[in-house]
Amino acid sequence: MExxxxxxxxxxxxxxxxxxxxxxxxxxxxxxxxxxxxxxxxNELLATTLQTLDIGDTDMREGIHxxxxxxxxxxxxxxxxxxxxLLPVLAEVLQxxxxxxxxxxxxxxxxxxxxxxxxxxxxxxxKEFENTAEELSIPSSILSxxxxxISSPVFCAVxxxxxxxxxxxxxxxxxxxxxxxxxxxxQLSPNTSSSEYLVGGGGKKxxxxxxxxxxxxxxxxxxxxxxxxxxxxxxxxxxxxxxRERIEVCHKCDRYMxxxxxxxxxxxxxxxxxQMGLIHLDIIAQERALTPIAQTLWNTIR
Numbered sequence: 102m103e104x105x106x107x108x109x110x111x112x113x114x115x116x117x118x119x120x121x122x123x124x125x126x127x128x129x130x131x132x133x134x135x136x137x138x139x140x141x142x143x144n145e146l147l148a149t150t151l152q153t154l155d156i157g158d159t160d161m162r163e164g165i166h167x168x169x170x171x172x173x174x175x176x177x178x179x180x181x182x183x184x185x186x187l188l189p190v191l192a193e194v195l196q197x198x199x200x201x202x203x204x205x206x207x208x209x210x211x212x213x214x215x216x217x218x219x220x221x222x223x224x225x226x227x228k229e230f231e232n233t234a235e236e237l238s239i240p241s242s243i244l245s246x247x248x249x250x251i252s253s254p255v256f257c258a259v260x261x262x263x264x265x266x267x268x269x270x271x272x273x274x275x276x277x278x279x280x281x282x283x284x285x286x287x288q289l290s291p292n293t294s295s296s297e298y299l300v301g302g303g304g305k306k307x308x309x310x311x312x313x314x315x316x317x318x319x320x321x322x323x324x325x326x327x328x329x330x331x332x333x334x335x336x337x338x339x340x341x342x343x344x345r346e347r348i349e350v351c352h353k354c355d356r357y358m359x360x361x362x363x364x365x366x367x368x369x370x371x372x373x374x375x376q377m378g379l380i381h382l383d384i385i386a387q388e389r390a391l392t393p394i395a396q397t398l399w400n401t402i403r
Contacts (some may be wrong), residue, residue, distance in 0.1 A: 108140050110371040118378030124312075125361040125378055135187075135194045138302040138372050139254050140213050142186050146179055146258035150176060154259060154279070156266050161326060164274045168223050173216050175395070179255045180213040180219070195243065204237050219243070219252045222312070223280050237313065246398045249312055256280060256313035265277045272317050273323035277395075283395035284325055284358065286306035286372050288316070293362040304364055311397065325358060326394045338385065348386050357391040359383070366393035 103337075104359040105113065113135065119129040123223060152175040154167045161167075164178075171182070192202050194310040209213050214233075221229035222245070234274050260279055266401035272278040289304045323330045337360075338348040345365030350357045359379050363369065376399050383393065393400045 105368065105395040107371065108137065108144075108222045110197075111136050111140055111374050113368060114374040114378075117335060119373065121378055124317065125380075128377060132377060135190050135250065136329075136371075138187060139250060140189045142183050143254035143261075146182070146254060147261055149179070151179060151259055151262065153262050154288055155181065156263070156270060161270050161272055161278060164272075164276075167279050168281065169184075173220055173223075176255055176259070177216065180215050180252065181256070182255050183251045184209060184212065184215055184326060187254075188247075188316045191247055191250055195246070197243075199398055202403060205239065205244075208233070211250070215248065215251060218248045222248055222252070225284075226282065232249065240397065242396065242401050245396075249290070251310055253314070257396065260313045260315050262327065267315065273319075275308065275319060275323075275328065277308075277313060277315055278317055279313045279315050280310065282310045282312045285311040285395045285397050286376055287319070287325070287358055287360045288372065289362045289364060306360075311373050311376070311395075316372075324349075324354060327354040329349060329353040329359040338382075340382070346382060348382050350386070350389075350391060355391055356357055356394050357386040 105178060115129050115133050119126045131268065154166065154171075160169070180337050188206055194272060197205060211219065218229060218233060221227075224306045227241070230241045230244055234244040237244065256279070263279075267278065270278065275282055287306055287308050290307055291304055306319055307316040308325055319325060320330070322335070324335065331353065334352045336350040337352060340346065345362040347360045347362065348357050349360050359376065359382055361372070361375065362369065376397060379401060380399050386393070389398075
């Protein structure tokens with residue numbers, strides 16, 4: 102499989118999504134600048150001295166993520182830098198009403214507000230988002246997208262310095278070992294060995310966190326939301342024209358997650374960007390009264 106730089110992955114994936122149909126083409130042209138700017142910020146932060154995270158073996162074995170009860174203040178400057186770069190782009194892309202946009206910009210130009218909301222995001226405290234969203238007169242999903250867009254390059258840069266250490270840790274849970282986020286998408290990796298290869302011709306399954314960019318190995322036959330491994334209550338849906346794109350369904354908890362079979366891909370797509378081009382799969386799943394394991398801007402579009 103061909104590997105490229107993250108920016109080239111983003112641009113290649115944007116082109117793939119753009120050529121699907123006119124609706125995706127318009128959306129891709131609209132959001133391309135944001136995806137590219139986020140990657141530029143991540144790459145620039147990598148060139149700075151960011152405080153790293155301590156990896157606690159015992160905590161990870163017990164399912165405690167690395168940011169649990171940890172203050173984000175050591176990365177204050179990084180969050181401020183990301184906000185200064187990305188808030189103008191978010192305003193252009195999301196196109197809120199003028200007065201609403203002014204309130205959002207004023208609120209998020211205060212780095213302490215960003216840290217507070219990001220901490221709430223990591224601690225899964227949605228009440229903080231709901232209260233702030235009501236104050237700013239915007240849906241909580243939009244506020245969440247602002248915060249995730251600003252904080253993601255920071256967390257991704259931090260995680261990039263941890264990848265080697267993280268790869269040696271055991272983590273058997275369906276939530277991210279770094280930031281506790283639920284996975285937004287999964288992939289079946291083509292990089293297998295005889296000991297890793299599963300009966301039936303499948304590669305290893307990795308869950309992907311769109312907040313911090315981390316990918317971690319997870320049992321292929323288990324639901325990431327509830328851990329269900331019963332084949333009678335799990336299902337794979339795949340449109341005939343695109344076998345590499347699938348919907349993993351768990352009928353025990355009525356949740357679903359999108360999956361990409363990387364063995365069918367000529368080059369590695371950028372998973373966060375690709376999700377914008379999979380809204381048709383979200384529609385199929387939600388028409389069956391299923392709920393995504395993790396809410397994103399893309400699977401909440403109506």
